[in-house]
Amino acid sequence: MATLEGLVISHLGKGIAVESAGEIVLCQTRRKLETVAVGDKVRFTSVINEQGRIEEILPRRSLLMRPSRGRKTRPVAANIDKVYIVFASEPYCDFLLIDQYLAICENRNIDAVLVFNKQDLPASREIEAELKHYQALAYPLHRVSAINKKGLDELKASLKNQVSLFAGQSGVGKSSLTNALLPEKNLKTNTVSAITKHGRHTTTAATLYHLPEGGDLIDSPGVAIFGLAGLNEVQLAQGYREFQPLIEHCQFHNCRHVKDKGCAVRKAVENKELSAFRYQRFLKLREKMPTI
Numbered sequence: 001m002a003t004l005e006g007l008v009i010s011h012l013g014k015g016i017a018v019e020s021a022g023e024i025v026l027c028q029t030r031r032k033l034e035t036v037a038v039g040d041k042v043r044f045t046s047v048i049n050e051q052g053r054i055e056e057i058l059p060r061r062s063l064l065m066r067p068s069r070g071r072k073t074r075p076v077a078a079n080i081d082k083v084y085i086v087f088a089s090e091p092y093c094d095f096l097l098i099d100q101y102l103a104i105c106e107n108r109n110i111d112a113v114l115v116f117n118k119q120d121l122p123a124s125r126e127i128e129a130e131l132k133h134y135q136a137l138a139y140p141l142h143r144v145s146a147i148n149k150k151g152l153d154e155l156k157a158s159l160k161n162q163v164s165l166f167a168g169q170s171g172v173g174k175s176s177l178t179n180a181l182l183p184e185k186n187l188k189t190n191t192v193s194a195i196t197k198h199g200r201h202t203t204t205a206a207t208l209y210h211l212p213e214g215g216d217l218i219d220s221p222g223v224a225i226f227g228l229a230g231l232n233e234v235q236l237a238q239g240y241r242e243f244q245p246l247i248e249h250c251q252f253h254n255c256r257h258v259k260d261k262g263c264a265v266r267k268a269v270e271n272k273e274l275s276a277f278r279y280q281r282f283l284k285l286r287e288k289m290p291t292i
Contacts, residue, residue, distance in 0.1 A: 001045045003055065008040040008078075010207040016054065018044055027052040037063065037075035038206040038218055039163055062110050064165070065230050073230045077206050077218050079163055082111045084142075086168035086177060088118035093127050094169050099281045100228060101167055102139070103239025107231060112139060113158065115166075117173040119145040133275045137241045146176035156181065156213050165206075165218040178219050182209050185219075233289040237265070240282055242274050258283065 006020030015026045016036055027044050041058040062080050065073040085101045087093050105112040135141055144151035166174045206220035237243050237257055243265050251262020269279045
């Protein structure tokens with residue numbers, strides 16, 4: 001039986017839509033195979049009635065996970081090059097969530113990009129002050145508006161020739177941005193369902209779309225919160241880019257960067273060399289971490 005290679009583009013009910021050579025095949029997975037994620041490259045065999053069976057998941061260059069039952073994790077998207085963190089002045093800008101996303105990306109070998117949406121609305125001084133800290137850490141920032149199309153050409157150029165994912169709290173305009181970037185999104189979604197002949201099944205997880213200008217975009221409401229799944233408190237500290245060069249200078253190798261004696265990170269905060277607001281958010285996120 002011939003083995004084919006394909007790209008996982010969505011989950012449809014209990015089936016998995018795999019794109020191969022311009023065709024979409026509805027597949028099941030071989031027993032005992034680990035959970036398949038959108039963006040996975042797989043090997044599959046054709047079974048019957050234009051359906052297939054996934055036999056193998058090819059090596060991943062990156063993986064995002066979400067919390068599952070019993071402190072376990074579940075993959076949601078694979079082989080991502082960049083996560084675009086979308087935020088806005090309305091609803092209130094959640095910098096704690098932004099820091100959470102950034103910490104995950106730092107630990108998952110995924111580049112992070114900030115997207116300040118709704119530029120048709122005024123921004124507070126507090127938001128602008130926080131953004132300067134991120135820019136000082138070399139995180140790219142796009143200022144866009146899905147309403148008046150401001151900055152969309154620059155964003156499209158940034159998305160080319162890579163696999164990207166949008167993340168952000170509810171209400172920041174991720175869907176509006178996605179629709180602006182993918183004018184035929186609904187058509188493509190319906191085509192997937194029609195080709196797999198499972199139109200009654202709706203997409204329950206992430207979906208991968210090919211961008212008109214090149215590159216792929218993974219879109220899903222379910223990826224809005226992928227949490228701190230799989231991270232411990234040591235990795236959380238490493239997820240703060242400005243902490244990384246200081247950690248090795250802490251007096252103790254197991255420094256928690258809280259009230260530990262000789263903590264280089266805390267000293268830098270006290271000397272106003274690091275953002276006190278970012279540090280306070282680190283402490284809040286740390287409270288969620290499992291104890292080592």
